Amino acid sequence: MSDRLLDVFSAGLKLPASELSDDTSPSNTSQWDSLAAMEMVVLIEDAFDVRLKTSEIMKMRSIGLARTVLRGKGVEGI
Amino acid sequence: MTAKRTVIGIIASFTPQPLVEPLLAAAPTGSEVSLADFNQVHQSLLDVGSSFQRAPDQLVLVWRIEDVFGPALTEWVVQDSDPTGLREDVRELGTLVGQVARTHGIPVVATIPPVPTFVWLDPLDARSSVRLAVLHGQLVEAFVDGIGPAPVTLVDLAALLRLHGTDRAYDSRNDLMYHQPFTRPFATSLGTVLGEALGAIGRATPKVLAVDADNTLWGGILGEDGADGVIVGDSFPGNAYRAFQQGLVYQAAHGALIALVSKNNADDIDEVFQQRRGDLVISPEHLAARRVDWNSKADNLRALADELNLGVDSFVFMDDNDVELDEVRQRLPGVQLVKVGEEPEDVAEITRRLTQFRYATVSAEDRGRTEMMHVESGRREAAASAPSHAEFLASLDITVRVFAPGPAHVGRVTQLINKTNQFNLTTIRRDDAEVAALVASDAHRVYAAEVSDRFGGYGLVAVAIVKCDAHAWEVETLLMSCRVLRRGVEDAILQCIADDASSAGATTLRGSYLPTAKNSQVATFYPERGFVVTGQGLFEAALPLSVLAKHVAVLRDA
Numbered sequence: 001m002s003d004r005l006l007d008v009f010s011a012g013l014k015l016p017a018s019e020l021s022d023d024t025s026p027s028n029t030s031q032w033d034s035l036a037a038m039e040m041v042v043l044i045e046d047a048f049d050v051r052l053k054t055s056e057i058m059k060m061r062s063i064g065l066a067r068t069v070l071r072g073k074g075v076e077g078i
Numbered sequence: 079m080t081a082k083r084t085v086i087g088i089i090a091s092f093t094p095q096p097l098v099e100p101l102l103a104a105a106p107t108g109s110e111v112s113l114a115d116f117n118q119v120h121q122s123l124l125d126v127g128s129s130f131q132r133a134p135d136q137l138v139l140v141w142r143i144e145d146v147f148g149p150a151l152t153e154w155v156v157q158d159s160d161p162t163g164l165r166e167d168v169r170e171l172g173t174l175v176g177q178v179a180r181t182h183g184i185p186v187v188a189t190i191p192p193v194p195t196f197v198w199l200d201p202l203d204a205r206s207s208v209r210l211a212v213l214h215g216q217l218v219e220a221f222v223d224g225i226g227p228a229p230v231t232l233v234d235l236a237a238l239l240r241l242h243g244t245d246r247a248y249d250s251r252n253d254l255m256y257h258q259p260f261t262r263p264f265a266t267s268l269g270t271v272l273g274e275a276l277g278a279i280g281r282a283t284p285k286v287l288a289v290d291a292d293n294t295l296w297g298g299i300l301g302e303d304g305a306d307g308v309i310v311g312d313s314f315p316g317n318a319y320r321a322f323q324q325g326l327v328y329q330a331a332h333g334a335l336i337a338l339v340s341k342n343n344a345d346d347i348d349e350v351f352q353q354r355r356g357d358l359v360i361s362p363e364h365l366a367a368r369r370v371d372w373n374s375k376a377d378n379l380r381a382l383a384d385e386l387n388l389g390v391d392s393f394v395f396m397d398d399n400d401v402e403l404d405e406v407r408q409r410l411p412g413v414q415l416v417k418v419g420e421e422p423e424d425v426a427e428i429t430r431r432l433t434q435f436r437y438a439t440v441s442a443e444d445r446g447r448t449e450m451m452h453v454e455s456g457r458r459e460a461a462a463s464a465p466s467h468a469e470f471l472a473s474l475d476i477t478v479r480v481f482a483p484g485p486a487h488v489g490r491v492t493q494l495i496n497k498t499n500q501f502n503l504t505t506i507r508r509d510d511a512e513v514a515a516l517v518a519s520d521a522h523r524v525y526a527a528e529v530s531d532r533f534g535g536y537g538l539v540a541v542a543i544v545k546c547d548a549h550a551w552e553v554e555t556l557l558m559s560c561r562v563l564r565r566g567v568e569d570a571i572l573q574c575i576a577d578d579a580s581s582a583g584a585t586t587l588r589g590s591y592l593p594t595a596k597n598s599q600v601a602t603f604y605p606e607r608g609f610v611v612t613g614q615g616l617f618e619a620a621l622p623l624s625v626l627a628k629h630v631a632v633l634r635d636a
Contacts, residue, residue, distance in 0.1 A: 034256060035093070035095050035256075037256075038093070038095070038096075038252065038255070038256040038258060039095075041252075042262050052251075053251070054251050054254060054255055057251075057255065
């Protein structure tokens with residue numbers, strides 16, 4: 001079964017999901033710039049039906065940390 | 079072969095990326111985007127050549143007052159400073175835009191900035207919001223004034239914001255984190271509007287808005303309901319047609335020439351304009367041209383185009399009738415068509431929402447043309463007859479069922495006898511009892527016709543009453559609803575009468591025409607079908623007779 005969160009980041013970063021992991025972050029992925037971040041906020045909000053606050057976005061410094069934030073907001077199955 | 083792609087340069091006072099995809103989707107195909115550095119509005123305009131990776135063919139400027147003139151705006155809000163300096167700065171920005179468009183020869187699409195969000199609109203703080211609205215108006219005026227005469231298309235970002243609503247359009251989180259002040263849906267909408275504006279550059283704008291009268295300009299059928307009876311006025315549902323007319327006047331103010339194209343008697347239309355002046359918004363002065371006659375709409379539109387020296391692609395045509403619209407669609411493919419619906423709310427909205435004239439400007443030439451039209455149309459005779467109206471008729475697949483009405487049809491037959499004014503040769507009115515007696519009579523035959531075409535059925539729309547003597551049959555009544563004029567239905571029913579008369583051994587068919595104020599269109603009905611004049615309004619033809627047109631299929635009941 002595919003990882004929904006990796007799929008979202010794959011779309012936002014325009015990278016194959018197979019190249020992504022919970023360790024993927026702006027520091028090891030040049031595609032993860034501020035424009036991609038803006039795009040991914042929209043994609044994450046649409047995919048998981050949540051509204052992210054700025055403080056939550058700031059915590060998402062890697063895919064794994066994004067997963068933690070979303071689980072903290074009650075998103076299930078990721 | 080690689081076609082050269084059109085490069086759209088975007089200068090924005092905020093992060094423009096979310097606009098790009100919808101903009102390209104709405105812009106002409108073969109376009110691509112090149113972005114200037116964000117919020118370098120002045121620098122980018124001053125040095126278009128080095129601000130983009132690829133030299134732009136078209137330029138988009140999207141800006142907000144608070145982004146470009148933040149400090150001066152803050153000062154005005156906080157210290158109530160004189161806004162003259164700010165206004166001059168905004169005018170200078172407009173001047174820069176105009177210069178780019180003129181000197182580089184690059185078409186520019188520029189936004190009117192929204193009301194600054196610096197102060198959130200608070201309904202309970204009316205003084206502040208009014209003060210801000212006044213400043214906004216002054217700054218917009220200065221910006222537009224600064225642009226001057228230049229190939230610049232203005233897109234009203236403030237109006238778009240009002241349409242969406244401030245709460246739905248702004249996203250302060252995105253603004254703070256990414257300098258992207260808008261929600262995604264609003265950014266998409268803005269990008270689309272900008273793309274559409276780019277697509278409209280260089281495209282010819284229609285000039286003439288041709289409108290039908292019955293069930294379009296007003297409700298009802300003038301020929302049947304009379305000038306007093308057509309629906310238009312202050313109360314429902316007449317107010318829907320008033321709103322429709324208000325929209326027309328609005329379109330006229332935005333560059334459309336309004337032409338009336340109606341199948342009616344010209345005198346009847348004048349009667350409405352006189353008698354119903356208080357109920358109408360539109361008046362003869364609003365009309366650049368009129369074609370009120372019984373010619374096909376396609377012929378009349380073509381004649382108008384010739385008269386105005388315009389192509390038919392300069393015309394937008396509004397009508398409620400699918401058949402009229404379809405004839406124009408087939409014969410004049412360049413004309414843009416707008417169908418007027420039946421629901422009052424649709425009628426009321428449709429003219430306000432027309433987008434065809436949105437980029438039109440009213441030139442002095444157009445105004446002169448309106449005056450010229452008034453003079454010309456007063457002189458002109460009805461347009462020439464339709465050369466290929468027959469071809470259109472053939473495409474309609476018209477079927478006419480001619481039958482002897484029974485008791486169940488008497489009500490409808492009587493209604494037509496008493497309501498029909500225009501296509502009515504003798505205008506003899508009869509009540510139910512008289513009609514029932516004629517239906518049962520041996521000395522008379524009553525004919526009814528039901529009509530259908532590929533758009534659907536029209537029901538029982540024509541009636542004839544014939545007195546049958548041994549040697550001669552006499553058509554006492556022949557009438558038809560306006561809804562099926564010029565389809566050949568009248569010939570179908572006349573042919574059936576003539577055939578029946580021949581079969582019964584008669585050798586002569588007689589008819590008469592009694593003129594009224596409304597029925598001038600049938601004055602020459604019999605002569606046009608080979609009848610000879612035998613007296614004042616009296617005609618006859620030798621049997622057998624052949625008048626049926628090829629395009630009509632006739633069904634007879636056994």
